[in-house]
Amino acid sequence: MKRKDFILNLIYYILPMVLVIPLSVWGISQMSKATYDCFFVMGTSMQPYLSGDKNNSTYGYSDNSDYAISRLERFDLVICYYPFGHESDYQLPYDRENPVLLDSCKLKVKRVIGLPGDSLVINDEEFSISYTVNNQVVTDSYNEENCPFQRNKPISNRHATISLGPNEYFVMGDNWTELGSLDCCNPTKGGTPTCLYKENIVGVIFKLEGTCTYKEKNHCKACKKIVDDDCTKCRCGSTQFLKYNDIDTKTPYDKPIYIK
Numbered sequence: 680m681k682r683k684d685f686i687l688n689l690i691y692y693i694l695p696m697v698l699v700i701p702l703s704v705w706g707i708s709q710m711s712k713a714t715y716d717c718f719f720v721m722g723t724s725m726q727p728y729l730s731g732d733k734n735n736s737t738y739g740y741s742d743n744s745d746y747a748i749s750r751l752e753r754f755d756l757v758i759c760y761y762p763f764g765h766e767s768d769y770q771l772p773y774d775r776e777n778p779v780l781l782d783s784c785k786l787k788v789k790r791v792i793g794l795p796g797d798s799l800v801i802n803d804e805e806f807s808i809s810y811t812v813n814n815q816v817v818t819d820s821y822n823e824e825n826c827p828f829q830r831n832k833p834i835s836n837r838h839a840t841i842s843l844g845p846n847e848y849f850v851m852g853d854n855w856t857e858l859g860s861l862d863c864c865n866p867t868k869g870g871t872p873t874c875l876y877k878e879n880i881v882g883v884i885f886k887l888e889g890t891c892t893y894k895e896k897n898h899c900k901a902c903k904k905i906v907d908d909d910c911t912k913c914r915c916g917s918t919q920f921l922k923y924n925d926i927d928t929k930t931p932y933d934k935p936i937y938i939k
């Protein structure tokens with residue numbers, strides 16, 4: 680083979696392979712980051728917007744990609760874990776470098792009230808959010824009339840004054856009543872308001888799909904798949920199981936509701 684042909688062959692056959700393999704690996708890694716996950720609501724903390732009864736719960740989908748989480752907007756709904764209070768899903772004291780989730784951890788559905796850099800003042804029904812746009816501080820004030828989401832009444836014991844740093848968020852359930860949501864404003868009943876960190880946010884809800892029923896089911900601790908109650912070893916090889924609630928039956932809406 681002539682030297683010129685050899686070089687042409689090299690370009691023709693080898694170069695595409697050299698390019699295609701890294702590109703497909705990159706493509707697969709991007710795909711694996713854009714994961715959608717099904718969620719359902721338990722409990723009353725997101726009333727009146729979302730139902731969390733075991734015979735009538737709202738279910739839908741969240742986008743768990745870094746892309747979605749990094750583009751969170753005020754009043755979005757998120758799936759998260761709590762790093763605080765007796766609701767903590769992590770070993771306490773919370774270690775931001777190496778957060779350790781407890782076996783008893785439970786994902787929460789909450790609404791984002793404050794984004795990184797925001798300053799919040801919450802005074803029961805009325806709250807204000809200050810943030811900087813083009814080096815100017817803007818303050819949005821909300822009351823019962825112009826609040827962009829509905830809250831359960833009577834609103835009680837919701838007080839906070841907090842400034843959020845980088846990667847710090849302030850999330851609340853829509854149920855602001857006395858026995859309503861335990862959240863950043865009310866981490867333990869009457870406790871000091873606190874923030875949630877970006878690493879505690881698992882996904883951003885973009886679609887409500889319907890109503891479901893849920894009940895306690897046996898799950899593999901390693902792969903999280905549902906396994907029969909009498910199962911002693913999961914297909915993945917794990918022999919450790921956890922019992923927690925999961926969707927039992929689904930009744931989809933006529934049309935899903937897109938909220939993002």
Ligand SMILES: [Zn+2]
Pocket residue numbers: 899900901902903904913914915916917
């Ligand atoms: Zn398994």
